[in-house]
Amino acid sequence: MNLHALRLFHTIASTGNVTRASELLNISQPAITAQIKKLEKELSIPLLKPSGRGIALTDAGEKMALLAKRLFAVEQQIDQFCHEYSTARTDIFDWLRPICRPSF
């Protein structure tokens, strides 16, 4: 499974259109379209369909969006852990500083 492409799809599903997704991700629209097409081909599952002048999720796309949401929620937990880890290391310095203060 290509999780990079899934992330793009997840962003589209969250925002509702490709344009806003491209703005959020700082990636051009065509790049995103290509990734989605590639993902659909890889999975043999249609995820998006044209809707008016924009796009909409297919039924399978809706389910996939739910699963993707779950996955990237876990990713966010990991990001948070990493951030807390950095903060913890900073806290060590916060703890050291008072001790070191006299000398420098």
Next chain:
Amino acid sequence: MNLHALRLFHTIASTGNVTRASELLNISQPAITAQIKKLEKELSIPLLKPSGRGIALTDAGEKMALLAKRLFAVEQQIDQFCHEYSTARTDIFDWLRPICRPSF
């Protein structure tokens, strides 16, 4: 977060060494090492440490491995959904076949 690198790390954590991970992933050892180094640099978190003639997880690495396990469990759910989706489409043919049988 680079989920590709995280996948490699997860495989290392599961197998306990880089060699078996490289065999499972069909990727060379050096390629994996490079990805892990890059990931550690990206996160500013040490994940692996030398241990004897192999490697071991750091404390942060252990926690990260747990989180990664959670994430890739969700990925497996997605894979399963995709498989079931294909199976469902096959089942449609299974359902059509008896009807069509007379004609071909």
Next chain:
DNA sequence: TCGGGTTACGCTTGCCGTAAGTATC
């Protein structure tokens, strides 16, 4: 006619493999 999505195409970046190096048993 305009907003949004897709196709075409050239370029850059990132990932990988091979070969050589380092360390532990």
Next chain:
DNA sequence: GATACTTACGGCAAGCGTAACCCGA
């Protein structure tokens, strides 16, 4: 000396951006 991981380096595929095109309101 053998096993396991790391560093160095060149090649190739994947991903991106720009430009042009298509379609529905």
